[in-house]
Amino acid sequence: MTAATEPEHARGETIEISLPGTGTKTFQAGVTAREALTAMTGTLPPDVFAVTIDAIPGDLNTPLTQHATVEPLTFASEAGKEVYRHSSAHILAQAVKEVFPSANLTIGPPIDEGFYYDFAFERPFTPEDLATIEARAQEIIQKNYPVQRLEMSKEDAIKLFQDKGEAFKVEIIQQIEDATVSLYQQGTFIDLCRGPHVHSTGQVRAFKVLHGAGAYWRGDERKPMLQRVYGTSFPTQKGLDAHLHKLEEMKRRDHRKLGKELDLFSIQDETGPGLILWHPRGARVRLLIENFWREAHVKHGYELIYSPHVARYELWKTSGHADYYRDNMFAPIAVDSGEYQLKPMNCPFHIMVYKSHLRSYRELPVRYGELGTVYRYERSGVLHGLMRVRGFTQDDAHIFCRPDQIESEVHKVLEFTMFVLRHFGFTEFELYLSTRPEQAVGAQDKWDQATRALEAALERGGFPYRLDPGEGVFYGPKIDLKIRDALGRAWQCSTVQIDFNNPERFALSYIGDDGAAHQPIMIHRALLGSIERFFGILVEHYAGAFPVWLAPVQAVVLPITDRQADYAVHVRDQLAGAGLRVDLDLRNEKVGLKIREAEKAKVPYMLVVGDREREAQGVSVRKRSGAKVGAMPVTEARDLILHDMPSEVLTSPSLSR
């Protein structure tokens, strides 16, 4: 065993270490990153727990053996968070081993907002176990064990873990290709780990065990079930509290809970799992979404079409779905002498419309859009509210164009996508360009050409994007777009995919200016993805308080006593006549109760009418924020509500009752 901190370089050699913003200094080779930083800046701030050496994260104790740029690493950076959470996972693992010595170690990586560690253990951890584990982890932090890196040969490491009875660790080491492996030790706890790690366990400040769950070894359901423990950690209690608060907020906004409370939709056992029943209020929001969607598509050069829910099984053979998508399809239906398939996708139908007559290069691009409802078999365990269902409506479109039109078409789609998403109140976007995967159809030069066109479209729009190499679909490269919601969560809704496969399978063509037949390029795209899922995202984004233009009920008229009933009806009719969605609460209840219920129903405007308002032919306006706007004429209240909507909506087909 060789301690990595022992200098392995020639003595007396000097190296230059740069610290951006401070300067460069000469050191003896072998100086640790920590020593170099301290020499250059005085004392090291307590929040520095690791470094980057030429931008690669490393331990504070890493010996520096050549010229390098060294920077302190803190929780502020993504790389820092990963190190911090990874060390937190080790603390968790140490705690579990101390409390339950028979548990075996497997892996414990950092994840988006925390970390987990998987253990092989004879039973699931109970909430009491988790509390014990957390208490022990806190002790480990208190004891502030130094975290030390060790290096040893694979053979030695295998022997070490064999002696400890850690079979999973042995399996992992056997798959490592390097001759030596690194381990990290804190107290008596040793784990195989690439690192880097914090300098001592006390550098992890606010630590929390969250929950346990089952997870397969290497994510493979044929492999043993492990016990996963999730946790998170932050440098400050405040940070942890904010995170826990966010988790509470996610629960509060859960679209399944709000969907029930606001009577938007239901999923019932008798109907079947993953199948949505849209209640009137939810359906009203959906209709508004769809009206906007259709109108926007027509304005942006799309033709709207409709297609059936089933088709001959042969169609799905031609498209290839019968082979590569079979596991996600419902079983075929026997009809007469043949078989029909419930559609999992809309594309074959759009292709058939394209193929219905001969196409000239002059009419391209052809853009077909449809709110097409598809059915896919999803495994029962993955269904989730509106987010993952078995029947949903795609806001689908297919663009058939010439190869030279790809760039401009994709550019238009991207601009259109952002227009639509902004309309729903999303302002933060992340774009990803996915390139050719290992298994793919279509010639390399086609892929290159299409990928370049996608890049050019992204650059023309000035959209920052990230590359996802090899993550394209087998039939072509794609651009995915994610939105961030009010809680900062990313959701992928929009996708733009080039398809080389279907034009070939369906032998699509158009007649070019040379009089010969050519194969068009097909672009699949969805903006909202699934209407069901997008609606669920909207519910969570707005916590059920839809913007006025989408609110199922925009205003409710609340008479104080039944003396004002006739006047209240008059007010309601006047507003409804202006295209607003207005309810009237004529119940024999006190106005406080009516307001409470309107607040709970998240109605944006409450219009109180008493004797005073009746005399003045007005209403007293209260917003759902609790703000009292005050008394005003009915016409003024009407304009106030109308001006609370995007101007495009005012010209759209209204949905007044």
Added chain:
RNA sequence: GCCGGCGUAGCUCAGUGGUAGAGCAACGGUUUCGUAAACCGUAGGUCGGUGGUUCAAUCCCACUCGCCGGCUCCA
């Protein structure tokens, strides 16, 4: 599908091997009220389903359906 948890009134939930309760909602009545819950009363459940153990099952067991948390993050 797999692992774990859960399934009691429309909703949120309590409860016990001796055939069940609360609050809200519903319904009836009283009250006519000024910006987040007036008061009184009535009714409501083969305790998810099927089978088993037991003198007796909502409770224990098996199966089944559904829901919830996970099962992608790779030392």
